[in-house]
Amino acid sequence: MIRLTLSQMRRSAGRLAAAGVAIVIGTAFVAITLIAGNVITSTTYDSIAAQFKGADLVVADAPAGEATVDAVRGTDGVASADPMTMSYQQLEHGGRTIYQGVLAKPTNLDVLPLEIVDGALPDASGEIALPVDVAERLDVAPGDETDLVRGAFEEGTDGTEPTWTEVREQVVVSGTLDDPYGAYAMLGGAAVAPAADVADWEADMVAPGEETSAMPATVLATLDDGADLEQVRTAVEDAVTTTAQAEEADASMLEVVTPDEHAERVAAETTGGENVVFVTFVLVFAAIALLVAALVIANTFQVLVAQRTRTLALLRCVGADKSQLRRSVLVEASIVGLLSSVVGLVLGSGLAQAALAVGRNMDLGVPLPSAIEVTPVVVIAPLVAGTLVTLVAALSPARAATRVAPLAALRPAESPTAARGAGRVRLVLSLLVTVVGLALLGAGVALSVVAEEPTTGLLVALAGGAFSFVGILVGAVFWLPKVVALAGRVVGGSGPTARLAAANTLRNPRRTAATSTALLIGVTLVAMMSTAAASARVTMDSELDARYPVDVVVATDLDSGPAGAPPVTDGLAGTVAGLDGVATVVEVPVTSGDVSVPGGDDATLPVRAVAPADADAVLRSTEMVEPLAAGTVVVPEELSEVYGITDGDALTITGADGTLEGTAAVTDLVDDGFLVVPDDLARLDAAAPTTQLWVGLDNPADAVAVVPSVQDAVADTESPAQVMGAAVERATFQQVIDTALAIVVGLLAVAVVIALIGVTNTLSLSVIERRRESATLRAIGLSRGQLRGMLAVEGLLIALVGAVLGVLLGLVYGWAGAASALGWAGEPVFVVPWADLAAMLGVAAVAGLVASVVPARAAVRTSPVEALAAE
């Protein structure tokens, strides 16, 4: 029997290979995912190991404080001991700000995995060595000064509470650093400052009277020459524990390990964390791809069994029993599955290796391993998954093979007819699951929007969505052919070729349904993500508009407040307005005003002025300045709460030159002062200086490029102004959504590609089995062009029906998803991402046409003589 199976496989090799491609792609996907997971783990390991390069022992999770370090240092056999301390500080130079981790310079430089490129390591207090790229971005060289802005608690002068203030210090760049082992690549590099400075900064951040940092310390130790590692390890452990007990500190987590052990431990923690999340996340998409592949495989085997009806019947006639036939099909499926999985595994590993090679050359800032790590899981999981999926997909065709009656061998050869319709049980079940799922989906949306229970709502909606989708897919065999029939009637009107094509798609409703369903899955998910992202983006936009009304603010009064702030340098407004990507620049003058509220506290607050027309031009959300007019004082909501101002209150503001009586209008404006029209401000202070420029960009998405050029322009004037690029944050938010969408769509695209292979496969199989029919049509006058056209329309019908239904379903799911996820944030906005959807339909249409090319070539080669040939 196995020889027969093999010979049958040889005869159908081409068809099986086409189906195998689906599995190849699916398993390659799984393999790449698992390999990527390994790369993340080993990259983590390498970078952690690099951080402890040069140390002989790592004292981890030890009680913080000098006592611990001293205890390690005092242990016999220990040559040096340095705490590994990193402090995050803000560096500013020429209008650019970088938030940078700064390492304390160790006493033993062997344990510092960084190398000097230029200059030297910092020696004296007030010196700092910067990573090369940070120095470049700040535009400083060794010997230059840069600002270091840090937070510190300041002792109250006369016994008042200590206050949190910002300290701006000048530090001298002593040198630039390279990170050859990538030890801090994942942390954005590390600067180095004298240990005493770093200790001071850290100490300043602790409120007086509070315990010093509770973070456990890590101490790097080196050993004397000839000291025994194990002995010293025990001694260090004892010393630290004893010290901790004396200090009444907690040393229960203490571990004294080698750098390798430490890296392994940390990497294992990572592996249990983000790594698993990543791998699980991507494997979900691999599973979707494999599900689609299963549909393609099931379809192929269904057709193969149908085409072999005569052979199978003959086998039954000569004595093969049902189980032998079933086994034959399953053995065939196993062989196809295993071979395809092996190819997929090799392909996936090759692609991953190639990606690594490219990644290493691109200098991503993260040191990547040179070769992929092939663990047993990487090999076994794709092979098992691929083979199992193929086998399971072949179960139903195998059952069909057993149903072939021996009598079929004696009947005249007809082209195989369709499998009978699916059972009533399936119909009821799919209907039930769909209805329950839709109900849950609705309930989830309602929970989120009406009851404002977004977490529960989203979960319920998710379950409902999954349920109803499964129901719809299971029931596809019932309703999809009807849709195809409808679409066929529409195109059938255009001529006999189209009518032939439409009739062809209906002769095997199951096959057409399965092919379209495969595509439907991918398209639905892509459309859903794209709709949800578009809806989320609109909802987020209004939220962002409110939070970041001005794209970019250039201000001189941020640190000092309006009183005594220098005005913005003359001509800067014009320079900024001339930059590429800048749409409008509004000069905003400010003065300090004493405000008295009837029945409230008096306060001194900044009062800024902007003309209503300018405000409309520059603000993203004009709602917040709508009341702005002469005699009106726009009060930010936050201030109104602090000072007890309510909408409509009569406010009296006294400035240097006079008094302004105005009506309070509380809005969503986010600012530190009041907003009035310029004429009103002039009454308060005729010479109010312009301390802020409000800059509107042509397109806030370009902020990442435009804001640095604004920073450069400001830096060139050497004015003390700061640049706040809120638009950068806005762009970052949008980029996060776009990137997430792009990744998800990219992952789902694999499923769509497999489904499109399925369309080609189905058409090819149909062409093979309709050989005689094609020949007949050619004999009675169908031209080659018409034959090609017929197959093209068939491909189009199958692909477009799947795609159109997928897009519609995706819209519904996307809206439901956006509503349940963001419904609490306000009225859910339903957006139709026309461009994305049109692109999807376009891709499906082109793919449907392309899918028909290869089968059509085979079909037109069929000579009309074959119509006359007896089987």
Place this chain on the structure above:
Amino acid sequence: MDTTVFVPMPDDAPAGDDGHRPAVTPAVRARALTKTYGRGEAQVRALDGVDVDFATGRFTAIMGPSGSGKSTLMHLLAGLDSATSGQSFIGSTEVTGLNDKALTALRRDRVGFVFQQFNLLPMFTAAQNITLPVELAGGTADQQWFGTLVDTLGLSKRLEHRPSELSGGQQQRVAIARALIAQPDVVFADEPTGNLDSRSGAEVLSFLRRSVRELGRTIIMVTHDPAAAAYADRVVLIADGKIAGDITDPTPESALAGLDALRTVAAR
């Protein structure tokens, strides 16, 4: 378009001298028609310089044993396959030498086919199957002619049925109607009764004869069955790729005798 080549008629086909037949001119001709397969040692001459005329408005049977070349002759005459050398004509159109496009148009407009396996399209009804050739040409069926055909072939009650709902004889009658719907110059029938029981076969053959006698069509039928050949007006015998005999107004007996004679020749 169709290349029209004037070829002088060789000794004209026998003039219609018996009273019940109209005067005939050849509908299909072959001149030195040759088809070989393979090369060198393995070369097979399936058709070896055949000269033959088929009269318009006649029902002619091509008969011969298996492998005699009768099917090959029909394929070449109908433009389904290309000749190695020689010429064949339908009317005044030289079929040998037409490109695929012209051949397709020729088959669609001027030739009808009836196959042994019926070859109806399973997804279309009988009526749709019948009118398909006309629709492929971008036209609509002549309703009167359609009605005549359907009545003659006794299909009026079966028009909305699909092939799977029809008996073999009914399917073959639908196929005959499909072959005749475009009023072709000639209909080629390849073993039209090969898949039918003898009663249905006799019925189909009578219909073929009626369509010649009553509807004025020209039919060339390939068969190896003397009983079927007896329905024709004339039998052309073929053996080893050559014309081996010609029987006018055959009876089952005379056809069988002719066939037997061929077998004896082949055996000798």
